[in-house]
Amino acid sequence: MNLKKLERRAAALALAAVVGIQPVLAGSYKLTIPSGYTSPFVDVQKGDWYYNYVAAVNSKGYIDGYGNGYFGANDSLSAGAALVMVLKAAGSGNIAATDSHWASGYADYAVSNGYLTRAEIGDLDGAMPRILVAELAAKALGLSPSQAKSPFSDVNDGYLTALYEMGVITGSTENGKTVFLPDKPISRAEISVIIWQIDRVHTYGKQILFQNTYYDILDGVPVNSYSSSYFSKDSNGYMTYNEPGVETALGIDVSVYQGEIDWQKVADAGIDFAIIRVGYRGYGSEGKMMPDKYFTQNIEGALAAGLDVGVYYFSQAITVEEAQEEAAYVIEQVKDYDLSYPVVFDWERQNYAGSRTQKVPSVSTMCKMANAFCADITAAGYEAMVYFNPSEGYSQYDLSKLMDYPFWLAQYNSRPTFYYDFDMWQYTSSGRVSGISGNVDMNIRFFR
Template sequence: MARIRKNAIIFLQSVLILVLLCLVAFLLIRMRRQEEPSVPANAGITQNSQPEDVSVRPKGEIEIDWNYDLSGEKILLSDATYGQIYLPVYDNVPAFAQNRDQIVSRNGRRYYVSGGEITSDMGIDVSAHQGEIDWEKVKASGIDFVFIRIGYRTYGGGDVMADSMFRQNYEGAKVAGLQVGVYFFSQAISEEEAVEEANFVVRQLRDCQLDLPVTYDWELIYDDTARTDNVPVDVLTDCCLAFSGVVEHAGYEPMIYQNKRTSLLKLDLPRLQGISFWLAEYGSIPTYYYDCQYWQYSCKGKVPGIEGDVDLNLRFS
C-alpha cells in the first residue's frame, strides 16, 4: 500500500507541473501578442490579390467635375443667421446702367455727374405724415419732382384707404411747377387684391394729369405682425404684374418700388422686365446689382417747406 500511495503522489505532482507549464506558456504567448502592433485586415493584399467584388480605381484616374462656373458676377448679402449669402446673377435682367463713381454727395443730397454737369433730377416722396407743405419753398430749394401717396391698404385689417392729403398735395405740387407721380402702399396678399388696389388708384386719379409713373409700393412690416408676413415669391410677383397691368391699361406708366433685399429675395425679377423700378437703398451709392430709374437714398432728408424728415430721391437721366 505504501508503494502505491507513493506512485500516486508522484503522478499527481507530474500532472500539476505539466498544467503549470502549459499555463505559463499560454501567458507568455498572450503577452507577446499584446506587445505586437495591430495589423490591418487587408495588410499584404496587393492590387493583383484584391478580391474581385472590390472596385479599384487606378492611381491618377480620379476626376471631380461639379460643373461649377467660377466666372461671372455674384451677389453677396449678409444675414444674421447664415452670415454671407450667395445669389446667382440673372443674365436676362439688366445690370445697373450708371457709373457709380459719378455719383457725388453735396450738402446731404446725391447727384449724378456726367461731363462735369449734373444730369440727374432731385425728388421727394410725401404722404399725409408730412402734414402741411409749402410747395413753393420746396420747388425753390431745388426739388424737381415728387411722388405723392394716393392711398394705402392697412396691414392689419386689409382695408383700402385714401390718403387724406393726396388732393391737396397734388394741387400744391402742380401749381408750384413740380413733376408729379403717385404711389400706393400695398399690403396685398393675392393677385385679386392687387387688382382691387390698382382700380382704386385709377378712380382716384380722375381729373389728374401725371408726369411720372404710378408706383406699386408693397412693403414688409418689420416691427409688427402683418397680413403680408408669409406671402410667397410667386404671389408677390403676380401682385406686381396685376397692379401694373391695370395701371398701364388705364393709360399710366407703372413702376415698382422696392428695397434691395426684398427685391432680391422676394421677387421673381425676370418676370418683371419692362416695368420701371424705383430702388430704396439708403447710402452714398446704390449697391443693388440690377438697373433702376429712381433711387431713394435717404429717409432723413431736410427740405425747406416741409417740417420734419422726408424721403430724398434721385432720378437718373
C-alpha cells in the same frame, strides 16, 4: 397727358463676367467663415485670423505645408504653389509632374490653357506677383475681364475687377483708398482666403452676395451700370450724378407723415418732382383700403408749384385680385390730375404679430401682383413702376419677370450697390428740404 415714358435699358455694362460652371443650388445659400476644420500645422493656431481658412482648404487638399509640420503663413507664395492651389480649387484635379519639379504639370496645364505664359510663371520656386495670381484665378474660373471701373486705385485690370465683384478678392486700404499692391508677393495666409473663395465660385457658380446670402444671377436683367465716381452731394446736401449723357431729376416722396407742406418753398429749394402717397391697405387681417389724408392737399399743392408729380400706393396685397383692386382705386383717385411721373406699386412687408404681410407671399405671387397692378395702370394711360429695397429685389421678386416696368430702388447708402439696373433711386429717408418740417425721403431719377 404729358407722360415721361422711360424705355428699359436693353443693355448695360456688365459688372462681372460669366462663370462657365452652372450653380449647384437654386435660389440662395449662406456662406460663412469655414468651421469644423482642424489645422495640422504647428504654426497655424486657433486665434490666427487665417486659421479657419488654412484648415478648411488644407482639408480639401488645395494647400499643403512644408512637410515638417509647418505651413509658413507669412512666407511669400511661390509660383509653383500658386499654380497648384489655384488650379486645384478651380477644378483641375491632381496633375502629375512633367519634369523634376513637383509643380511642373500644373505649369504646363496653365500654359496650355492660356492662363499664363512661361515667362509670366518664371521660376516655379520664385515668388509670383499677386496680379498674376489674380489673373490665373480669373481665367481658371472661366471669367472674362470686367468692363466696370476698377475698385483699386493702384491697378486697372479687368480680370482683377471681375474677381472683386464676385468677392474673391477684396484688397486693402491705404490712406483712405482701396489698393491691391499688384507687384507685391502674396502670402500663404492670404492665398488661403482666396482659395476658399475660388472653391466657392467653382462649386456654386457666379452669384450675388448680399447680407451673407448668395443669390443666383437672373438671366436677361440689365445690371447696374452707374459709376460710383459720378455720385456726389451738392452744396444743399442733395445727391447728384454727373455722368456725361445722363440727365437726372431730384425728387421727394411724401405722405401724411410729412404734415403740412409749403410746396412753393419745396419748388424754390430745387426739387423737380414729387411722388405722393395716394393711399394704403391696412396691416391687419381685414386689409381695408384707406386714403392718405393729405393726398388731395399734397397733389394739388405740388402741381400748383410746378412740380412733376407721380403717386404711389402702399400695398399690403396678398392676392392678385387685391393688387388689381388697389390699381383700380389709384386710377379713380388720380383721374383728374396731370401725372407726369409714374404710378408706383409699393409693396412692403410688415413684420409683427397680426400683420397680413408678416408671411411674404411666394415669389411667383409677388411678381403676379406687381405685374397685375402695373398692367392695369399702364392700360389706363399712366407709367407704372415697381418699388423695392435690395432685400426685396433679391429675395421677394424675380426681377426677370417684371421687365416691362421700370424699377425704383430704395437703398440708403452713399452709392447704390444693388446689382441690377433701376431708373429711380431713393437714397435717404432723412433728407431735409425747405417747406417741409422734419425728414423726407429723397430721390434721384435717371434719364439716359
